[in-house]
Amino acid sequence: MKKLFAFCAGLLAVLNQTAVTALAAEPEAAGAAAQTPLWLCIPFAGLLICIAVLPLVKAEWWEAHQPHAVVFWSLLFLIPFAVKYGVPKAAETTLECIINDYLTFIVLLFGLFCVSGNITLSGDLAGSPRINVGLLALGTLLSSWIGTTGASMLMIRPIIKMNAWRKRRRHIVIFFIFMVSNMGGCLTPIGDPPLLMGFMRGVPFFWSLKLLPILIFNMIILLFIFYHFDMKAYRKDIAAGLKPDISKPGTEVKIRGGHNLIFIIMIVIAVILSGTLPSMPMFQDAAGNVLGIHVFGEVTLSYPAIIECVIILVSAFLSFKTTDGSIRRENHFTWGAIHEVAVLFVGIFITMQPALMILKANGAELGITEPFEMFWATGLLSSFLDNTPTYLVFLTTAGALGLSQGMVTALGTVPVKMLEAISCGAVFMGANTYIGNAPNFMVKSIADENGIRMPSFFGYLIWSFGILIPVFIVDTLVFFL
Template sequence: MLRLSSLALTAALTFLPQAAFAAEFDGASLGPVWALPFAGILLSIALFPLLAPHFWEHHQGKIAALWGLLVLIPMAVVAGPMTAIHALAHTAFLEYIPFILLLLALFTVAGGILVRGNIHGSPGTNTMLLALGTVLASFIGTTGASMVMIRPVMRANDDRRHNVHVIVFFIFLVSNIGGSLTPLGDPPLFLGFLRGVDFFWTTTHLLPETLFASGLLLALFYVIDLVIYRKEGHIKPDPTPDNPVRVAGGINFLLIFIIIAAILMSATVDLGRITVLGTEIELANALRDFIMIAVTIISLKATSKASRIENGFSWGPIKEVAKLFAGIFIAIIPVLAILRAGADGAFAPLVALVSNPDGSANNAAYFWLTGGLSSFLDNAPTYLVFFELAGGNPQQLMTAGAMTLAAISAGAVFMGANSYIGNAPNFMVYAIAREGGVKMPSFFGYLLWSGVILIPTFLLMTLLFFRA
């Protein structure tokens, strides 16, 4: 089946009028059919967990590999094996490997931080816990902060008759919006950093939007929780009585600073460069990646296995991310080439959709299109698509195009909260909460929550920040 599918797509690409690959990978010469594998892998990620979860759990790596091969094999046939090898090497060395190693380091470090104890989940306490998790997400990632904070939040509210809203707002804030202030916070922003966006650019340019969204949602949560808390009356017996809060695995906080220092070093220090398979690799970036491996090993050695077990730590999520993103990064190669061609490429209608009549960027369109796709497809490749659509030049986007880049970044990070499948931590939190006895809303029930609460928030953000 794999062989027949590959041959069929190769034949289609070969005979389509605009399908020939130029030696320099000219996106203007590529037909839209080259985007089908990218669309296929994103739809697979969105639909298989809902429609065929058992099949997906056991074959997700094979499915990702299939979509990747449906790009590489035709590319090798049409443009030559060396073109395919160089394209694969460029993607692996400059994007995929650094991306996965950062996620691995943050995932391992966060899994070593254990919060023990229990406090009473009053409205004020819950709001402070959500605020803490929101801040933490920009330093250890939305996945890391979600895994560190979800169990303490659940323990604090396990005596409440109504606690679903607490977990829903947790997903909004900790698993998504909180990761907007550094490249460590959410994968799309780290991809932007790898493309040349300064480390602290997001801190300064997304701070107003983040403060507005998180502040509004925290205030709304406090009001909702206060009303529910007062109506609950008698609270059921607490299965985990109040205990002092203690944090184990403190060395992992030091390792977080080492991760940050390594990233800043790679962006500021020039140690020279080498060329491997046609790809120029900066030695400072290679050193950064080795530091990520070292941090992972140190965290594993320095943190007790008992703490990780108590934290519910497992390698399953990071393995899944590594498999799927290998396919995503390969499948997106021709898509990015087409987007670089702008109005001369096959996606010219999309260019027109995000452009004003005078040719300037329509920032509201960038915000909603990036966010709309990030709501149901993976937000990291969606960010890359619109980053390239906006020109793909980080220096221009950080200056003259700052509002456009902010709209793309905010759309990718914030609107990942719109569904359970918009961002990886969402479904992890959902699964942990259900396992812990919280009656979480269904997929469409959660969409009702996000539609009522998040969509008005994002409309207000559009009026305040992205009109021009």
């Protein structure tokens, strides 16, 4: 425990020194990534503050003016960046972010949102503590095989519907985000993008199954906590006279739109192809660069990304064409959730670029050499930044330590325990905030649309810090020290 506290203090000190160095630097255009000044992170912080505060103080205004806030903070980053490094550099940075990061992100989310909206469960299965524990466990294990986004979009509506008779149910969605939208994705590269990036750099596909004991350990702890939360809320609902509208509890479940599972599988295949095609010779030039459509400067829309997007969009189109509209009406399907995520995250992706540049340039200087340090550094930064580049920064850092024993990757030899710590940090701690992982905000939006009053940004932090951080401390003591 003393080592953990010492590390936290050291990390804060190093980050502070990094900030001072960044503020004092006078970078040239060619060295923008290496010496990005810290003040360029202000728009990112400003946008996060808007997301956290404005829904509390000006909810109606915020709902109507989200696009304006995104444009404002994006320009507040892009204009100073263009003045400092030149318009071509600013254009290239923005296009790189939108084409190679945001485009595939939002197309994947859109496809899964559409397909899952065409699947509905009905019958006599009503939400109760035991049933909810079973559904959370099922969704968590499913996440590694169809992705955290896929499992979240597939499972959230049925869980909301089964608990529709209850008044106290926000905790169900919160634990859903903890487990299904994040932790469950740790067992395969399909589960979460950071592990896919590791697979593309030499980590064996099934290596992450080694994380199963850690996942099961966390599932037992969180499901135990959830059961007691849910039982208390369940008894209060029953005492208030609320009862599920069923005749034979727990005896019959029907699925409509089940053929859409084929389209979910198509989307999963598209994600797998996006990670495997770039390494094939037919998709590389003589220098080993991935082939694609040149856009601007060094920005290229790769052919594997195009193939991924086409498969996903075709899947979404076929899902709508082959599914009766009554299923979507039964699911209360609207475009509000995907619209909100698309608008807010384009601003997040653009304004987070300086923070990612600083992390990439200074990650190796943090002096992080122990597994528990990798777990917390990767995890805490993944809570607010894109967990994929954060994972790659610390995987690269671990590979550059010059160690001779461990997992041999394209980035160097990484000790197995350290690789486990980096992987768990990137996947698990995405649950710490609404923006820590792609499905988190989407699940929140769907829950809000269905009448569940979800916590604010800061309210969610109270839940995650109160429940998850103690669990992560236990993880550290048991697995990473």
